[in-house]
Amino acid sequence: MSRASRFLDALRETLKDNAPMMRSTSVDDALLVRAVSKAEQAAESALGASQAAGAASAQQRGTLDAAVDAVRQLFTRAREARSSLALSRESLEQIRLVALNAGLEGARLGDPTGKPLVLVADDVRNHVTRVLAALDAHTGVLDQMDRERDKLREQVEGAQARSADLARELLQVQAAQRDVSSAMSDVSSRVKQVTETDPETAALLADASDHARALLGALTKLAEGPRRSPVLRALSPSLGPLAKLLREQYRGDPDGAP
């Protein structure tokens, strides 16, 4: 029988009947310390994530504020455009009146003397009428744009309000997570006091415990296989030093000798 096989048998023998009882208080403490440490780290991560979300929300609020400003700017531009259109309309109405009076003057002069004046006046009035129709169309477009801008403003202001709500909620979440972090830190220090366990040692101990259980499980499965001896022999370069280490560690300890 190889050394590895003997080691495995001894290990199995030791753990066989009372494997759950093998969990020593120090291992339980180590697992507890490790779990608390992980919870503490998770709380810190959550706090960091909520702070990042808060920063993103602040950026979003800035973008929405800029959008609201842009919409306001659009309203100002539209007012300016409307004012220019009104001025153009007024000037065109004046030109139409001048053309009417020119036509009247031509009519007073009689035919044929006043005929050219009447014709030119008619032509000018027709052009003015066409341009006024175009201005009406522009005004219609501006009216439509005003309605769309109103909708846009409502939507952007709604998004702004929702963003402010989100920011408030995020602040509450951050405050709650700070409380959680602080509470976890308190729990951690109390666990350390109670268990008198150094966190690094606890982590190593917990890891070693996990690995030992995993190793035992794997070796047990291998040992149940049809070709256990060659397989276990193949493992002897790895298991040999482990067995030696365990022997040295547990020498003289009746409960722990493998």
Added chain:
Amino acid sequence: MRSGAGLVLSVRGERRYLPALLVQTVVARPRLSPVPGSPLSLAWVSGRAIAVAEAGSGPHLVVCVAGNEIVGVAGVEVDGAGFFTPQGDGVLFEGSEVPPFDVAAELERVQEAASKE
């Protein structure tokens, strides 16, 4: 033979013809100042005050001659100015006969309306 030279106006939605010899000028409807005790208003047109009868809600004021008086007719809209084909007492405009606009009758109408009030 009548020449048909003048203006075609819309007065309270109806077209009327006003001969050129009865018209002095057409201006945009100015601000009218009511005169207490009179059915007419006063308007400041080209540097002088003239009596104005309000004929409707159109954008123009036509300064015309009624008898020997200068009087304005406000609230009309001038649709055309020039030579039109004479037709009956009026003219043809855009294929329809347009009857003449009687300034004196308009002034009487305004006075009657004021006396009823």
